[in-house]
Amino acid sequence: MAETAFVIEPGRQDIVMVRHFDAPPDVVFRVVTDPELIPRWWGPHVLATRVDRMEVRPGGRWRFVNIDAHGREYGFCGVYHDVVAPERFVRTWEFEGMPGEVALETVTLAAAGGGTRYTAQSVHQSVEARDAVVRGDAARGGTEAMDRLAALLADR
Amino acid sequence: MAETAFVIEPGRQDIVMVRHFDAPPDVVFRVVTDPELIPRWWGPHVLATRVDRMEVRPGGRWRFVNIDAHGREYGFCGVYHDVVAPERFVRTWEFEGMPGEVALETVTLAAAGGGTRYTAQSVHQSVEARDAVVRGDAARGGTEAMDRLAALLADR
Numbered sequence: 022m023a024e025t026a027f028v029i030e031p032g033r034q035d036i037v038m039v040r041h042f043d044a045p046p047d048v049v050f051r052v053v054t055d056p057e058l059i060p061r062w063w064g065p066h067v068l069a070t071r072v073d074r075m076e077v078r079p080g081g082r083w084r085f086v087n088i089d090a091h092g093r094e095y096g097f098c099g100v101y102h103d104v105v106a107p108e109r110f111v112r113t114w115e116f117e118g119m120p121g122e123v124a125l126e127t128v129t130l131a132a133a134g135g136g137t138r139y140t141a142q143s144v145h146q147s148v149e150a151r152d153a154v155v156r157g158d159a160a161r162g163g164t165e166a167m168d169r170l171a172a173l174l175a176d177r
Numbered sequence: 178m179a180e181t182a183f184v185i186e187p188g189r190q191d192i193v194m195v196r197h198f199d200a201p202p203d204v205v206f207r208v209v210t211d212p213e214l215i216p217r218w219w220g221p222h223v224l225a226t227r228v229d230r231m232e233v234r235p236g237g238r239w240r241f242v243n244i245d246a247h248g249r250e251y252g253f254c255g256v257y258h259d260v261v262a263p264e265r266f267v268r269t270w271e272f273e274g275m276p277g278e279v280a281l282e283t284v285t286l287a288a289a290g291g292g293t294r295y296t297a298q299s300v301h302q303s304v305e306a307r308d309a310v311v312r313g314d315a316a317r318g319g320t321e322a323m324d325r326l327a328a329l330l331a332d333r
Binding site for chain 2: 035079
């Protein structure tokens with residue numbers, strides 16, 4: 022299975038995650054923007070995911086809820102800034118447990134090696150907020166999501 | 178007149194602009210979120226500003242156009258992530274001349290010294306994009322806008 026690479030430099034405000042998928046960009050784009058499929062790949066694999074809202078268009082809002090084994094809910098929400106199929110979308114991102122801390126996520130899909138190079142960059146309001154996300158094991162959660170997305174794409 | 182301060186550190190991805198206004202936060206918030214008043218203070222003073230759209234709510238879109246003496250237009254647009262009157266709004270920001278380069282702007286109003294400490298932080302996708310904005314004289318444009326906003330507030 023391909024590896025998920027991270028660029029997390031000290032003192033910077035962003036996290037960059039890169040993954041190769043064997044499917045072409047239009048297929049990857051369709052899958053990652055499909056609300057029905059989000060529960061099958063988004064977030065750490067030990068949590069369930071519910072999509073409350075996912076309006077994939079400029080100004081559209083999204084809200085996903087992670088649910089743990091005890092039924093506790095962790096909400097995430099934001100708005101789409103732009104959606105340029107099949108190459109890019111940009112959206113804001115907020116964990117509702119930390120209200121007011123907002124990140125800007127840019128997802129870019131580029132044709133590469135017969136498949137897709139998927140790059141997700143999240144830029145945070147401060148280095149401290151970025152570092153807190155890193156300490157929260159964002160890399161493990163991201164890697165798990167990418168592995169599940171790869172499996173979902175391979176199934177299609 | 179109060180001074181506008183900037184924090185622009187090498188290697189970081191953000192620009193922070195801070196200004197004191199004599200008016201209280203609720204008044205400053207009302208003024209800066211009023212589409213009718215935007216042309217009176219937003220942007221460099223040698224340019225005119227037209228508000229095409231300004232929906233101040235989560236998921237709301239905005240588009241402002243700067244117009245120079247020759248009638249050339251420079252569009253800026255984005256979406257509001259959240260709006261928490263009178264203390265904060267967070268929105269995305271894109272200069273249409275550089276499509277795909279998006280910044281996240283957080284404007285915070287805090288009661289201070291009988292007036293308001295206004296902080297506008299813009300975080301960019303890269304240090305390079307941030308530096309390009311700095312080279313584009315963002316500090317002068319920001320300072321002019323803050324001076325015009327102070328004058329508008331003093332008039333009320």
